[in-house]
Amino acid sequence: MASLGYYLLLAAFVVCAYAAAISVAGARRRSQALIESGIGAFYLLTAIMGVASAVIVYAFVVGDYSIRYVQRYSDSVQPMFYKLTSYWGGLDGSIMFWVSLLAAFGSAAVYVNRERHRELIPYVVTVISVVEMFFLFLMIVHNNPFQTFLTETHTDGAGLNPLLQNFYMAIHPPTMYLGFVGLTIPYAFGMAALITGHLDDSWLRAVRRWTMISWLFLSVGLGLGMIWAYEELGWGGYWMWDPVENAGLLPWFTATAFLHSVMVQEKRGMLRVWNVCLVITTFFLTIFGTFMTRSGVVQSVHAFGDDPELARLFTIFMITLVVVSFGFVIYRLPLLRARNELDSWLSREAAFMMNNWILLFSAFFVLFATMFPTLSEAIRGERLTVGPPFFNQWMLPIGLTLLLLTGIGPLLAWRKSTVLNLRDSFLFPVAMGLLTGATVVALGVRVWASGICFALSAFVVGTICQEFWRGARVRQRATGTDVFTALVGLVGRNKRRYGGYVVHLGMVLIFFGFAGEGFKQKEEAQLKPGQQVAVGDFVVRHDALSVTDDGQKQMITAHVTVLRDGKPFAEMYPAKWIFRKHEESPTTEVAINRGFAQDVYLVLATFDAATQSASLAIDINPLVNWVWMGFGLLALGIGIALLPDAAFAFATAPMPANAATTALIFLAVVLSQGVVLAQETIPAVFRSPIERRVAEEVMCTCGCRLSVANCGMMNCHGKESQLAKIHQYAAAGQDHDAILATFVREHGGHDVLMRPPNRGFNRVVWLLPYGVAVMALLGLAATARRWSRRDVAAPAAAAIEPEIDARLENELRDLD
Amino acid sequence: MSNKAAKISLTGVVLATAFGVLLYSSLGESLQYYKYVDEVMVEPAAWHGKNLQVHGTVVPDSIGRKDNTLEWRFDLQRNGKVLRAYYTGIVPDTFKADSEVVLTGTMDDKGFHATEMTAKCPSKYDAAPAGPAETTVTTPSGGA
Numbered sequence: 001m002a003s004l005g006y007y008l009l010l011a012a013f014v015v016c017a018y019a020a021a022i023s024v025a026g027a028r029r030r031s032q033a034l035i036e037s038g039i040g041a042f043y044l045l046t047a048i049m050g051v052a053s054a055v056i057v058y059a060f061v062v063g064d065y066s067i068r069y070v071q072r073y074s075d076s077v078q079p080m081f082y083k084l085t086s087y088w089g090g091l092d093g094s095i096m097f098w099v100s101l102l103a104a105f106g107s108a109a110v111y112v113n114r115e116r117h118r119e120l121i122p123y124v125v126t127v128i129s130v131v132e133m134f135f136l137f138l139m140i141v142h143n144n145p146f147q148t149f150l151t152e153t154h155t156d157g158a159g160l161n162p163l164l165q166n167f168y169m170a171i172h173p174p175t176m177y178l179g180f181v182g183l184t185i186p187y188a189f190g191m192a193a194l195i196t197g198h199l200d201d202s203w204l205r206a207v208r209r210w211t212m213i214s215w216l217f218l219s220v221g222l223g224l225g226m227i228w229a230y231e232e233l234g235w236g237g238y239w240m241w242d243p244v245e246n247a248g249l250l251p252w253f254t255a256t257a258f259l260h261s262v263m264v265q266e267k268r269g270m271l272r273v274w275n276v277c278l279v280i281t282t283f284f285l286t287i288f289g290t291f292m293t294r295s296g297v298v299q300s301v302h303a304f305g306d307d308p309e310l311a312r313l314f315t316i317f318m319i320t321l322v323v324v325s326f327g328f329v330i331y332r333l334p335l336l337r338a339r340n341e342l343d344s345w346l347s348r349e350a351a352f353m354m355n356n357w358i359l360l361f362s363a364f365f366v367l368f369a370t371m372f373p374t375l376s377e378a379i380r381g382e383r384l385t386v387g388p389p390f391f392n393q394w395m396l397p398i399g400l401t402l403l404l405l406t407g408i409g410p411l412l413a414w415r416k417s418t419v420l421n422l423r424d425s426f427l428f429p430v431a432m433g434l435l436t437g438a439t440v441v442a443l444g445v446r447v448w449a450s451g452i453c454f455a456l457s458a459f460v461v462g463t464i465c466q467e468f469w470r471g472a473r474v475r476q477r478a479t480g481t482d483v484f485t486a487l488v489g490l491v492g493r494n495k496r497r498y499g500g501y502v503v504h505l506g507m508v509l510i511f512f513g514f515a516g517e518g519f520k521q522k523e524e525a526q527l528k529p530g531q532q533v534a535v536g537d538f539v540v541r542h543d544a545l546s547v548t549d550d551g552q553k554q555m556i557t558a559h560v561t562v563l564r565d566g567k568p569f570a571e572m573y574p575a576k577w578i579f580r581k582h583e584e585s586p587t588t589e590v591a592i593n594r595g596f597a598q599d600v601y602l603v604l605a606t607f608d609a610a611t612q613s614a615s616l617a618i619d620i621n622p623l624v625n626w627v628w629m630g631f632g633l634l635a636l637g638i639g640i641a642l643l644p645d646a647a648f649a650f651a652t653a654p655m656p657a658n659a660a661t662t663a664l665i666f667l668a669v670v671l672s673q674g675v676v677l678a679q680e681t682i683p684a685v686f687r688s689p690i691e692r693r694v695a696e697e698v699m700c701t702c703g704c705r706l707s708v709a710n711c712g713m714m715n716c717h718g719k720e721s722q723l724a725k726i727h728q729y730a731a732a733g734q735d736h737d738a739i740l741a742t743f744v745r746e747h748g749g750h751d752v753l754m755r756p757p758n759r760g761f762n763r764v765v766w767l768l769p770y771g772v773a774v775m776a777l778l779g780l781a782a783t784a785r786r787w788s789r790r791d792v793a794a795p796a797a798a799a800i801e802p803e804i805d806a807r808l809e810n811e812l813r814d815l816d
Numbered sequence: 817m818s819n820k821a822a823k824i825s826l827t828g829v830v831l832a833t834a835f836g837v838l839l840y841s842s843l844g845e846s847l848q849y850y851k852y853v854d855e856v857m858v859e860p861a862a863w864h865g866k867n868l869q870v871h872g873t874v875v876p877d878s879i880g881r882k883d884n885t886l887e888w889r890f891d892l893q894r895n896g897k898v899l900r901a902y903y904t905g906i907v908p909d910t911f912k913a914d915s916e917v918v919l920t921g922t923m924d925d926k927g928f929h930a931t932e933m934t935a936k937c938p939s940k941y942d943a944a945p946a947g948p949a950e951t952t953v954t955t956p957s958g959g960a
Contacts, residue, residue: 365839368839383851384849386847389846390842390846526886584910605886605906606906
């Protein structure tokens with residue numbers, strides 16, 4: 001079976017080479033027969049890779065442990081689902097999976113476009129085949145997944161890493177790969193256009209949908225990766241600026257930039273060189289990301305293979321890629337001249353250009369910071385690293401600026417905005433933003449980044465609502481229906497635009513969730529049964545420890561009661577699982593209590609079975625779930641933009657109803673564990689509650705920039721003296737605020753405090769989501785009612801008269 | 817046209833310089849040296865007070881923890897050089913004798929005071945597909 005697989009790979013390589021060569025020959029001789037033959041060969045490649053995938057999956061299912069890859073990444077007790085997903089559990093298999101996906105994607109793209117873009121297709125086949133050849137070559141000479149053991153025989157496998165035996169980790173890589181692989185298609189079309197010189201905008205039309213689909217997969221892939229990190233790794237967050245995470249983010253930045261700048265080219269014929277470069281850069285970054293994480297060039301502690309051979313092969317491929325691609329761009333520069341010039345900086349195209357520059361800068365910055373250790377070693381001979389704080393320091397203002405542009409862009413007109421229409425369109429969103437900003441300030445939020453983020457979010461939401469409202473009003477006047485039908489009709493008429501707004505709304509939710517990070521609370525405590533600790537508004541009590549076994553693993557579970565306001569709030573069971581096959585690395589099973597306002601996140605860090613004591617890491621993560629909901633909304637938005645025209649065959653079509661239901665179910669699933677409310681603290685284990693709270697809010701003076709409670713320096717004198725002061729003031733009968741005031745007075749400034757008291761602010765955070773949720777529910781109810789009623793009235797809406805249609809078109813254009 | 821091109825390139829140069837300067841100056845505070853234990857132990861005093869990441873292997877039987885606290889003390893070694901390390905907080909699952917760890921923190925006469933610990937299991941972790949196969953425990957709240 002192993003040799004069958006290997007021969008299939010060899011055959012695939014030969015077929016690929018044939019497809020690449022014959023397509024070029026066919027295009028140059030203008031021989032339809034040769035071109036058809038190339039296309040056929042490419043379909044054949046897809047079939048071969050399909051069979052090869054089936055072979056390796058079969059080997060996993062039956063447990064053919066003579067194959068190294070199967071032995072290393074699965075075992076006999078593994079559930080069937082994870083046996084299947086072990087296919088992409090390691091490097092060799094994931095390359096093969098990549099090749100198979102690219103073949104399938106490429107075939108689909110070729111099939112769809114073979115008539116419409118006849119002149120491009122042969123070169124599209126060539127480009128994809130060459131990329132495939134590289135990866136097939138890699139597998140054949142270096143990472144053959146079908147490699148067998150020479151002498152040893154194994155009766156069972158080593159088992160997939162338990163950390164990867166998680167639902168999200170099973171579906172995250174394929175989603176990510178679909179995104180990466182999908183971005184090869186725009187590149188192939190872009191290159192084909194450059195090679196043939198057919199550089200009108202037709203290649204853009206061919207790749208627009210593919211880019212959107214890939215972008216969707218990439219975004220959802222990143223989201224799933226974040227959920228996985230959050231649920232499985234157990235450090236309480238979801239993004240660490242790890243090289244692997246950054247590898248996925250880099251092409252996301254440039255693909256996002258491309259999705260925006262492509263509109264400028266369509267509408268105004270500008271940025272043509274820019275767009276080609278973006279497509280090439282995006283593809284390059286997908287390859288570079290793979291290279292960065294697989295070859296050991298960015299050495300991180302994760303045992304990602306330190307593999308100079310692989311690094312060499314990748315380097316050769318990447319240099320060739322850059323030289324050839326940009327060589328063609330330079331060669332074709334005369335054909336890529338812009339048809340228009342920028343008329344005014346107060347125009348939508350200028351906003352898009354800003355957005356592009358910022359996104360590109362983000363990509364550059366993340367690349368620079370990720371590669372920094374390697375760069376510094378190469379230049380200074382000394383390995384220097386930069387941590388997450390450095391990334392955050394830069395990406396925070398960048399992210400906020402992007403959010404601001406999200407709100408501004410749609411309000412500006414193409415070409416040039418007049419003062420009048422600026423005032424007209426900015427009034428409402430700016431008022432929304434200012435109002436939120438004022439509320440935030442009035443409630444005393446001093447985490448400035450989060451405060452600004454809330455205000456900007458309101459501004460963007462204002463923009464989007466206004467866009468929908470105005471469009472719907474115009475359409476309502478034109479068609480004479482009610483606002484709601486007009487709204488659905490509006491979206492149906494201009495799916496890309498309004499789908500895009502829904503995506504923006506998703507991004508706002510994601511940013512809203514990020515802003516919650518500013519109010520995160522963290523505590524670590526060693527607890528005996530019956531002891532409890534206060535964290536923020538919650539009290540966490542450790543009740544007992546239990547040990548169970550299910551054959552595959554031993555499970556140590558802490559039974560924890562979380563109290564709020566003295567009343568039981570939740571029973572939670574954080575655990576450690578020790579897998580038989582991986583006893584040296586137990587997995588952490590995080591317990592999460594989800595809510596709109598915050599997650600209570602518990603990790604069982606260490607335990608002592610004899611005394612039943614456990615050390616718990618407790619995180620209160622405000623607003624995290626809004627990030628996941630944002631990703632859901634984002635997917636919905638892209639879904640709307642991608643809907644075929646028929647789906648909207650007017651407001652009566654069942655599609656939007658289903659989409660709404662799906663979204664509702666998604667929300668319900670995500671939030672099924674309940675919603676929670678605020679309260680205050682009671683007894684702590686170590687110190688009095690007041691002292692504990694103050695200790696979290698006062699900065700340690702040893703220079704660690706941490707709070708007194710969290711300072712980890714062993715011989716930190718600052719901590720002791722500060723704690724002594726706190727104790728002294730508390731003993732003197734001062735309350736929480738008075739102690740803080742004393743500290744500020746003695747220190748002579750507010751910088752002795754970690755963060756401002758956040759009670760006032762919490763009210764906004766808690767109210768806002770409920771407001772949005774209530775509005776969403778009302779909206780959904782209205783939808784449901786509308787659609788159930790519209791069955792009868794349907795034909796009327798569908799029969800819009802042509803002249804009304806034309807008028808609407810005009811008015812919509814005026815709105816642009 | 818050429819006037820316009822000049823303006824654009826001038827703007828570009830100014831922006832690039834501004835960002836370059838900003839990037840360089842902000843780098844200073846967050847820079848950390850990445851060293852192996854034996855590199856540091858050549859002249860330990862030279863590293864006092866610097867932001868540092870040290871990479872080494874946990875010496876077996878050196879791990880100690882104060883009862884009922886999360887205060888750890890252990891030795892890191894590489895090529896025969898040993899460094900005493902202190903860490904308060906929750907250690908990763910993979911932290912144990914002979915495991916490879918990277919500590920972030922500062923040095924003084926007593927040893928290395930870590931604020932962050934990252935550990936890896938050398939044998940079993942293999943390239944996880946596009947996901948971080950590591951366990952990190954951070955004392956300050958990390959992540960964005």
